[in-house]
Amino acid sequence: MSAGPESRKLRAGVVGLGWAGRQHMAAYAGSPDVELVGLAGLEAEPMQELGDQYGIAAEQRHADWHDLIAHGGLDVVSIATPTTLHAPIAVAALDAGLHVLSEKPMAENATVAQTMVDAAKRNGKVLDVSFNHRRRGDVAALKKIVDAGLLGDIYYAKAGWLRREGIPGLGSWFTRRATAGGGPLMDIGVHMLDMALHLLREPAVTSATAATYAEFGPRGRGGSPYASTGKTGVESSAYDVEDLSTAFLRLEGGGTLLLESSWAQWIPRDQCYVTLYGSEGGASIEWGGSPSDPYRSLDIWTEKDGVPAVLQPNVPPDGQHTAAVLDFVAAVLAGDVEGHQGDEALVRAAVVDACYASAEQGSEVQL
Incomplete structure (x- = not known):
């Protein structure tokens, strides 16, 4: 399913103005089914540069991600921030009715990652994590x-x-x-x-x-x-x-x-x-x-x-970030939440947790 000529394009926002965030911006901007309408980030100079590049209205350039979620009129949002911000932003966005694409790693640990999955499931929204290298x-x-x-x-x-x-x-x-x-x-x-x-x-x-x-x-x-x-x-x-x-x-x-x-x-x-x-x-x-x-x-x-x-x-x-973003967009447009609510990424988080626990304990850890 795609947004046809009589369908409204998905309104997308990106939180994070660094390299990964820019990959998401470019992919959204290149999709016929999406309109990139909002950005959030703390860096004034990149915000000016990227906002101008993508034609983002001044009132949609936010220093605080809360404002983008609350006032951006978004359908989807990408998160490309330091790891420990992934879950707070994702949960807030999902609870606000948005679909979420987060950069990897999903969160700082599996317990926090679980809150993201829970939010996606209670709201019936898509939650994907951008493992771009599997798109090679x-x-x-x-x-x-x-x-x-x-x-x-x-x-x-x-x-x-x-x-x-x-x-x-x-x-x-x-x-x-x-x-x-x-x-x-x-x-x-x-x-x-x-x-x-x-x-x-x-x-x-x-x-x-x-x-x-x-x-x-x-x-x-x-x-x-x-x-x-x-x-x-x-x-x-x-x-x-x-x-x-x-x-x-x-x-x-x-x-x-x-x-x-x-x-x-x-x-x-x-x-x-x-x-x-x-x-x-x-x-x-x-x-x-x-x-x-x-x-x-x-x-x-x-x-x-x-x-x-x-x-x-x-x-x-290679597909890379563009493929990850377009797969996410396709799932949103199709209303396909099955297999798109963070469960695979949560498994990765649990394995990483077990590895760190084993290294700290000096012994095997069961999952």
């Missing part, structure tokens, strides 16, 4: 291969996003547990967890054994060259999250998943990967984690007529 073309291609049964039963998987130097804003909200909820596991590891569980067809995670380390950030090292707030020599009190995490997850049915993520680590280069091991074949997606690294590959290892074979499937274009 190579992930879509591999998902078709998995679903077709080419790999057989997948019993082991590995997934990771590792950076050599990539702490996103030393001393910023990213590196404080009170505002971010955690470090790279919460920031980029959750992308890999989402991709792996998506490819594996959503097996339940039954237990987690994890460890976390902070060898770079507390010493003011490992800052990202891409972060506008990157700096060195920060006080250790401004960095109380991990900069590397590793987890061993047991899955329903006996399978296992090894998950690792880091913002800073002594490795040759940034790297991202998802590798699947099945009874009839294996597969691996790899790409350079750095925005400037064009490297990527998708390989399938199997057997054809008794002969070992390597397949390299055709890969469709």
Whole structure:
């Protein structure tokens, strides 16, 4: 279903004026079914720039997100703020009758994330979380291969996003547990967890054994060259999250998943990967984690007529944030709340919680 010539376009607002928020703005502005009508954010200069760029009326440029929700006349809102603001904004918006698309991670922990799901369900609204990396073309291609049964039963998987130097804003909200909820596991590891569980067809995670380390950030090292707030020599009190995490997850049915993520680590280069091991074949997606690294590959290892074979499937274009936003819009227009009320994202939040609990306790945690 889409908004036809006699239908009113969805009125959209975005809370958050940073990089992620700008991706949502561009996607809304490019959709024939949506009118981007409101913004909320504290930064005056970006508000002026973005408001002018998208033709946002002066009275719809809000410093306070409460005002956008109360007075914006919105149908949908995107949330691209520090993690601990996701739930307060989402719950308020859902209770006001709006549909919500939140950036990942869903919230600082699963207990808070549950309040978002509860609000979506009591109001009968769509709540999606923008896991944009599952919209990659190579992930879509591999998902078709998995679903077709080419790999057989997948019993082991590995997934990771590792950076050599990539702490996103030393001393910023990213590196404080009170505002971010955690470090790279919460920031980029959750992308890999989402991709792996998506490819594996959503097996339940039954237990987690994890460890976390902070060898770079507390010493003011490992800052990202891409972060506008990157700096060195920060006080250790401004960095109380991990900069590397590793987890061993047991899955329903006996399978296992090894998950690792880091913002800073002594490795040759940034790297991202998802590798699947099945009874009839294996597969691996790899790409350079750095925005400037064009490297990527998708390989399938199997057997054809008794002969070992390597397949390299055709890969469709990436969807990224645009696809996540348009999927959300489609669900809203179709009135399709089934499967669009945050339940999958809540599972990811619970797994991340279990990993942090295991790292703190030094023992396996059951889910």
